[in-house]
Amino acid sequence: MESAFRHGAREGVRDFLPLSVGLVPWAVVTGIAMRSIGLSEIESLGMNLLVYAGTAQLGTLPLIAAGAPLWLIMLTALALNLRFIIFSASIAPLFAGRSGAERLASSYLLVDGVYAICAEKALKSGDAQWRWGYFIAPSIFNWVMWQLFVAFGVFGAEFVPHDWSLEFMVTIALMVMVLPMVRTRPMLVAALAGGLGAVLLRGLPLRLGVVAGIVIGIGAGFVAERWQQRRGAA
Known part of the structure; x- marks a missing residue:
């Protein structure tokens, strides 16, 4: 076998x-x-x-x-x-x-x-x-x-x-x-927020807009996940 x-x-x-x-x-x-x-x-x-x-x-x-x-x-x-x-x-x-x-x-x-x-x-x-x-x-x-x-x-x-x-x-x-990774609402929120943030902040010096977009995406995904958990527990 x-x-x-x-x-x-x-x-x-x-x-x-x-x-x-x-x-x-x-x-x-x-x-x-x-x-x-x-x-x-x-x-x-x-x-x-x-x-x-x-x-x-x-x-x-x-x-x-x-x-x-x-x-x-x-x-x-x-x-x-x-x-x-x-x-x-x-x-x-x-x-x-x-x-x-x-x-x-x-x-x-x-x-x-x-x-x-x-x-x-x-x-x-x-x-x-x-x-x-x-x-x-x-x-x-x-x-x-x-x-x-x-x-x-x-x-x-x-x-x-x-x-x-x-x-x-x-x-x-x-x-x-x-x-394939964007299968949940928090992941979708993180992707959209991070992408939009990177685009809007692309004018920052030393290409820091990418870093800022990542931070925004992580924060938005965290908030969305906490909100979803609270809504599920309610």
């Missing part, structure tokens, strides 16, 4: 596969963007391995190109990745009994797409081995795809005409990744 781990791994990759299509243009554009600000191939690949967070990479590249202070670059990356604290806290039960090394590897591999597709189903399972396979297999699959197509963008950047506007590809890819 097939082990629970292998069965979970197969199901995880199968469930995640349709969403992974949106990863390809996002990864390619990220690779091109790193090269376009002057990073070498080795620097780009190194940043991709170290950071492994497309939103943070794309969000900090303009600051790096503009020579922004290191503290601002780090603050922006931190703000853009704050959501992973919430993600990791919500799926912590999946890793009960796992070793420290496995938990550390899982924290590095955690991405929006895998969380959006796999978290709810994994938390409903009582089989620890199935849960582990269901989470770790699509996470590794995502990592391999991301590294491969970012490298494709890095080494193919010099062949892309400079007058091509590829930003829309990132926008479409992000929409594909985000839409």
Whole structure:
């Protein structure tokens, strides 16, 4: 009989596969963007391995190109990745009994797409081995795809005409990744408030409008969730 781990791994990759299509243009554009600000191939690949967070990479590249202070670059990356604290806290039960090394590897591999597709189903399972396979297999699959197509963008950047506007590809890819996550009212409120705030405050210096939009989105989502809980208890 097939082990629970292998069965979970197969199901995880199968469930995640349709969403992974949106990863390809996002990864390619990220690779091109790193090269376009002057990073070498080795620097780009190194940043991709170290950071492994497309939103943070794309969000900090303009600051790096503009020579922004290191503290601002780090603050922006931190703000853009704050959501992973919430993600990791919500799926912590999946890793009960796992070793420290496995938990550390899982924290590095955690991405929006895998969380959006796999978290709810994994938390409903009582089989620890199935849960582990269901989470770790699509996470590794995502990592391999991301590294491969970012490298494709890095080494193919010099062949892309400079007058091509590829930003829309990132926008479409992000929409594909985000839409499955906006399934509750608090998440919808957070997304709308954060997006609107970032647009309205885009004129702030040093691109702080993005950071402000994130803070607004988190605050709005928190208020909406508390309001929903109180309404449900009433």
